[in-house]
Amino acid sequence: MQKRYLLAPGPTPVPPEVLAVMAQPIIHHRTPEYREIFAEVNDGLKYVFQTKNDVLTFASSGTGAMEAATANLLSPGDRVLVVEGGKFGERFREIGEAYGVEVVPIVVEWGKPVEPEVIKQKLKEEGNIKAVFTTLCETSTGVVNDIKAIGEIVKAEEAVLVVDAISGLGAMELRSDDWNVDVVVAGSQKGLMIPPGLAFVSVSEKAWNLVRESKLPKYYFSFLKAKESLNKTDHPFTPAISLVIALREALRKMKKEGLENILGRHARLARAARAAVIALGLKLFAPQAPSNAVTAVKVPEGIDGLALVKNMREKYGVTIAGGQSQLKGKIFRIAHLGYVDTFDLIVAISALEMALSELGYKVELGAGVKAAEEVLLKR
Amino acid sequence: MQKRYLLAPGPTPVPPEVLAVMAQPIIHHRTPEYREIFAEVNDGLKYVFQTKNDVLTFASSGTGAMEAATANLLSPGDRVLVVEGGKFGERFREIGEAYGVEVVPIVVEWGKPVEPEVIKQKLKEEGNIKAVFTTLCETSTGVVNDIKAIGEIVKAEEAVLVVDAISGLGAMELRSDDWNVDVVVAGSQKGLMIPPGLAFVSVSEKAWNLVRESKLPKYYFSFLKAKESLNKTDHPFTPAISLVIALREALRKMKKEGLENILGRHARLARAARAAVIALGLKLFAPQAPSNAVTAVKVPEGIDGLALVKNMREKYGVTIAGGQSQLKGKIFRIAHLGYVDTFDLIVAISALEMALSELGYKVELGAGVKAAEEVLLKR
Numbered sequence: 001m002q003k004r005y006l007l008a009p010g011p012t013p014v015p016p017e018v019l020a021v022m023a024q025p026i027i028h029h030r031t032p033e034y035r036e037i038f039a040e041v042n043d044g045l046k047y048v049f050q051t052k053n054d055v056l057t058f059a060s061s062g063t064g065a066m067e068a069a070t071a072n073l074l075s076p077g078d079r080v081l082v083v084e085g086g087k088f089g090e091r092f093r094e095i096g097e098a099y100g101v102e103v104v105p106i107v108v109e110w111g112k113p114v115e116p117e118v119i120k121q122k123l124k125e126e127g128n129i130k131a132v133f134t135t136l137c138e139t140s141t142g143v144v145n146d147i148k149a150i151g152e153i154v155k156a157e158e159a160v161l162v163v164d165a166i167s168g169l170g171a172m173e174l175r176s177d178d179w180n181v182d183v184v185v186a187g188s189q190k191g192l193m194i195p196p197g198l199a200f201v202s203v204s205e206k207a208w209n210l211v212r213e214s215k216l217p218k219y220y221f222s223f224l225k226a227k228e229s230l231n232k233t234d235h236p237f238t239p240a241i242s243l244v245i246a247l248r249e250a251l252r253k254m255k256k257e258g259l260e261n262i263l264g265r266h267a268r269l270a271r272a273a274r275a276a277v278i279a280l281g282l283k284l285f286a287p288q289a290p291s292n293a294v295t296a297v298k299v300p301e302g303i304d305g306l307a308l309v310k311n312m313r314e315k316y317g318v319t320i321a322g323g324q325s326q327l328k329g330k331i332f333r334i335a336h337l338g339y340v341d342t343f344d345l346i347v348a349i350s351a352l353e354m355a356l357s358e359l360g361y362k363v364e365l366g367a368g369v370k371a372a373e374e375v376l377l378k379r
Numbered sequence: 380m381q382k383r384y385l386l387a388p389g390p391t392p393v394p395p396e397v398l399a400v401m402a403q404p405i406i407h408h409r410t411p412e413y414r415e416i417f418a419e420v421n422d423g424l425k426y427v428f429q430t431k432n433d434v435l436t437f438a439s440s441g442t443g444a445m446e447a448a449t450a451n452l453l454s455p456g457d458r459v460l461v462v463e464g465g466k467f468g469e470r471f472r473e474i475g476e477a478y479g480v481e482v483v484p485i486v487v488e489w490g491k492p493v494e495p496e497v498i499k500q501k502l503k504e505e506g507n508i509k510a511v512f513t514t515l516c517e518t519s520t521g522v523v524n525d526i527k528a529i530g531e532i533v534k535a536e537e538a539v540l541v542v543d544a545i546s547g548l549g550a551m552e553l554r555s556d557d558w559n560v561d562v563v564v565a566g567s568q569k570g571l572m573i574p575p576g577l578a579f580v581s582v583s584e585k586a587w588n589l590v591r592e593s594k595l596p597k598y599y600f601s602f603l604k605a606k607e608s609l610n611k612t613d614h615p616f617t618p619a620i621s622l623v624i625a626l627r628e629a630l631r632k633m634k635k636e637g638l639e640n641i642l643g644r645h646a647r648l649a650r651a652a653r654a655a656v657i658a659l660g661l662k663l664f665a666p667q668a669p670s671n672a673v674t675a676v677k678v679p680e681g682i683d684g685l686a687l688v689k690n691m692r693e694k695y696g697v698t699i700a701g702g703q704s705q706l707k708g709k710i711f712r713i714a715h716l717g718y719v720d721t722f723d724l725i726v727a728i729s730a731l732e733m734a735l736s737e738l739g740y741k742v743e744l745g746a747g748v749k750a751a752e753e754v755l756l757k758r
Contacts, residue, residue: 006407011620014405023402026393026574028385028698059576061438063616064599099596195405197438197576197619217478220443237442238568240576241390319407
C-alpha cells in the first residue's frame with residue numbers, strides 16, 4: 001500500500017468533488033442543460049482571468065492555444081518579439097518559425113526574469129513589431145516575469161501583448177485588463193484544478209483587430225469561429241464536455257475561496273517551500289523572481305537529480321518534476337499549484353529530506369519541515 | 380424525476396465502468412504507470428482501426444485531426460479531391476481552402492453515397508492529385524460510403540486516401556490496412572464510447588512519405604512530433620490524461636466483446652431502427668446506403684422537425700439529433716452508436732411514437748416497437 005501525492009507543475013491534483021462530476025453520465029452539448037453550464041464557466045473564466053474580454057475555450061492542451069494565438073493574430077512575414085527564458089518561451093519561437101513568422105528573440109538567461117526595459121528598447125530598435133510573446137511563470141525555470149511593467153510598455157505601442165499564463169493563472173496575480181494584456185493563454189491542468197484537455201485564450205479589442213486581418217491558416221483553432229459560437233453559448237466543434245463540466249465545479253470552488261485568498265495561499269506555500277529548501281542547504285534556481293506556482297531548486301553537487309525525482313516517486317509515492325531540456329538532472333521542481341494546501345507541501349518537503357538523505361546528501365532530517373512550518377504558522 | 384437517454388451521434392453514452400475511472404485521482408503522464416496505460420491504448424487502437432500502422436492520439440475534437448491530416452500531408456497549392464456529400468465532407472473542403480490547398484470537389488447529393496467510379500474518373504481527368512478525402516459514415520446524412528472500393532481505386536494512384544471515420548469507427552467495418560486506407564481520422568465520443576476530447580489518426584507508409592515533404596504549417600498537430608514521442612510511449616504535449624485512461628477501459632470492453640460482435644450489434648440495431656421507422660410510415664433519408672451508426676429519417680409532411688426533437692428531449696428525456704445545415708428541420712437522426720443495446724433502441728422508438736403522436740402525426744402506437752422487436756428477436 002502506497003499513497004500517492006502529486007506535486008508536479010501540471011497535471012495538478014483534482015479535487016474529489018470535481019472528479020466526481022466527471023463520473024456522471026455524459027450529456028449532449030447542444031442542449032439547454034449544457035448551455036447553462038457553459039455560460040457559468042464563461043463567467044467564471046472571466047473572473048479568474050480578471051478580464052471583461054471574451055475567453056475562448058478549446059479542446060486541446062495549452063500548446064494548442066499558444067499556437068492558436070500565433071495563427072490567429074499574425075500573417076506570414078509578420079515580425080514578433082519572443083522572450084526566451086525557458087522551455088516555454090522557446091516554444092513560442094518554434095511556433096512562430098513553423099508559421100513563417102519572423103521571430104526576434106529576447107534571450108534571457110534561464111532562471112532570470114526578463115528586464116521590461118529590454119523589451120522597451122527592442123520595440124524601439126526593431127520597429128514594426130506586431131506582437132510581444134512572453135510568459136507569466138516560466139514553468140521550466142520557476143521564474144515569474146513582471147507582466148504589469150511589460151503591459152505598461154507594450155500598451156503604448158502598436159504591438160499586442162501575448163502572455164502564456166498556462167502555469168501561472170490562479171497562482172500569481174495577473175490583472176489581464178488592468179495590466180493591458182491583450183491575449184492570455186491558459187490550460188486546464190494547472191491552477192484551474194481540472195485534468196488536462198482544455199485550453200483558454202482571452203482576446204482584447206486591440207487583439208481582435210489583428211485577428212480580423214490575420215492571414216495565417218487556421219480552422220479548428222479559429223478565434224473568429226470560436227467567438228461566433230460563444231455569442232450563442234456554443235462551440236464550433238464538439239467540446240470536451242466532461243472537462244467543461246469539471247471546470248464549472250472547479251470554478252465554483254475558486255469563487256467560493258476568492259481569488260485574493262487563492263493567490264495568498266499560493267504565496268504562503270511558495271514562501272514555505274523556499275524556506276524549507278534553503279534550510280536544507282539547497283539553492284533556489286530562480287532566487288531573483290521566484291514563481292508562486294513552482295519552486296525550482298538546484299540539485300546539489302554530487303547528487304543524481306534524476307535519481308532524486310525517481311526515488312521520491314517510487315519509494316515515497318511523491319511526484320515532483322525534474323528539469324527539462326538543458327536543465328535535465330540539474331534542477332528539481334516542487335509545484336504548489338492548484339488544489340494544494342499546507343500538508344501537501346509538508347509531505348513534499350518530508351519526502352525530499354528522506355530521499356536526499358538516502359542518496360547521500362548530508363541533511364538534517366526535519367530541518368526543512370521545521371522551516372516550512374515556521375512560515376505556514378503565520379496565516 | 381426524469382431518466383435521460385442519449386441517442387445522438389456523438390457524444391454517445393459512456394459505460395459506467397469507464398466513467399468510474401475518470402473519477403480516480405489524476406496521475407502524471409511522464410511516469411511508468413501512465414506509459415503502461417498509453418501502451419495498452421495504442422495496441423487497442425490498432426485493433427479497432429484494423430491496422431499495423433501507428434495511430435497518433437491528439438487532445439482535440441475530431442475536427443482537429445481532420446485539420447491535422449491536411450496540414451501534415453500537404454503543401455501550399457497541392458491539389459486534392461474532396462467528396463462532399465454532407466456537412467463533414469464540406470468540412471474537409473473548408474479546411475483545405477483555409478490552408479491554401481486547391482480543392483477539387485466531388486459533389487454528391489446529400490443522402491447518397493459517392494460512386495467510387497466517379498472518384499476513379501476524376502483522378503484520371505484531373506491528374507496530379509495528392510490526396511482523396513472522404514468519409515466512412517457521413518454523420519449528417521446517415522450515409523455509408525464504399526471505402527473498400529474507393530481504396531482499391533486510390534491504391535493504384537500516387538494519391539493517398541484519407542477517410543473521416545469519426546462517426547463510423549467501431550460501428551461499420553473499416554479494414555484500414557486491407558482496404559488501403561492511408562489515413563483514418565477518428566474521435567473519442569462515438570464508437571469508442573468515451574467523452575469527447577481525444578482524436579486519432581492512423582498513418583500509412585505511403586502517407587508518411589507525404590508527411591516528410593509537407594510544407595504546410597503545423598506545430599501542435601505535427602505528425603512527426605507525435606510519432607517521435609509515440610516511439611517512446613510519450614506525447615509531445617500534455618495529453619488529456621483522464622480521457623486516455625477512460626479509453627483504456629473502453630478498449631478493454633471492446634476487445635472483450637470482439638470487433639466482429641460489435642459490428643454485428645450495430646448492424647442489428649440499425650436494421651431494427653430502419654424497420655421501426657418504416658413501420659411508422661416514415662421514410663429513410665438515405666435508403667440506398669444507410670449507415671449502421673445513425674439512422675436519418677425524413678420529417679413527415681406537416682410536422683415540425685425541431686419541435687419533434689425538442690419534445691422527445693424535454694418531455695421524454697430522450698436526446699436524438701435533428702438535421703444540420705440544409706437539413707435543419709427536415710430530418711431527424713437516431714444514433715445507435717457505441718455503448719448502445721436493444722432497449723436503448725426500444726426507448727428511442729417508443730419516445731418517437733409518442734412524440735409524433737403528440738405533434739399530430741397519425742401513428743399506430745407500438746407499431747415501430749413491434750417492427751424493431753421482430754428484427755431484434757433474430758440474434
